[in-house]
Amino acid sequence: MASGDDQYHPKDAVKEGVNASLVTGAAGAFISAVQNTLTKRNVGAWGIFTRTGSTVAVFTVMGGAYSFTKSASANLREKDDSLNPALGGLFAGAAMGLKRGTTPAVLGFGALTAIVMGAYDYTGGSLTGYKKDKEIDEFERKQQLRKNRRIPIDETIAQLGEGRGIYAPGYDERRKERIKESYGIDVPAKSSHS
Structure with a gap:
């Protein structure tokens, strides 16, 4: 075992498995109720368990198996x-494949779900992308990225020229001189850009 902050803290696999079973079982009951509602024949309220009850069972077993196995491993x-x-x-995934009743379904659903869940966790467990360090504030990280990509003002002026809100130091004096040379007009001393 590692020392310091990297030390592993055991999890209660049974508790997490039961909690996940309850949550996914409730989701399965909701989906079973929707399935029961959409049937052509009226089978009554107990159809949630009698007609489409396998949905509740599969969801319950899947959630419990996932959470328990994840914590136990x-x-x-x-x-x-x-x-x-x-x-x-x-x-x-294997529990989902058991509903089909064939070995290829058990192996296929198990492999597919393993790849998806492993990849999801490996990429940071987020649909918005990988987060490199959870300790760093996102605003601070973006500010640092902006500072790293700033171009010096001399280089910007060399590429774009002065004007349009981009002015190098001493711009007012150079502007006065250009106007005096070109038009013979004395521009009053006003430093709006510095």
Whole structure:
């Protein structure tokens, strides 16, 4: 085991598995109710369990298997990395494949879910992209990126020229001289740009 902040803290796999089973079981009951509502025959309120009850069972088992396996593998390996969600996804996908009743379905759904869940965790567990360091404030990170990409004013003026809100130091004096040479007009001393 590592020392300091990298030390692994065990998780209660049974508790997390039960909690996930309850949450996904409730989601499965909702989806089963929708399925029951959309059937052509009126099967009554108990159709949630009698006609489309396998949906509730599959959702309950998938959630529990995923969460329990993820926590148990983390406890056994004493590591919290992307392999744990992949293993949890393998068991959850296999539970989904059991509804089909064929070995290729069990293996295929298990492999697909393992790849998706492992990749999702590996890329930072976010649909918006990988977060490099969770300790750094996002605003501070963006400010630092802006500072790193700033171009010196001399280089900007060399590329774009002066005007349009971009003025080098001493612009007013150079402008007065150009107007005096070109038009013979004395411009009063006013420093609006410096």
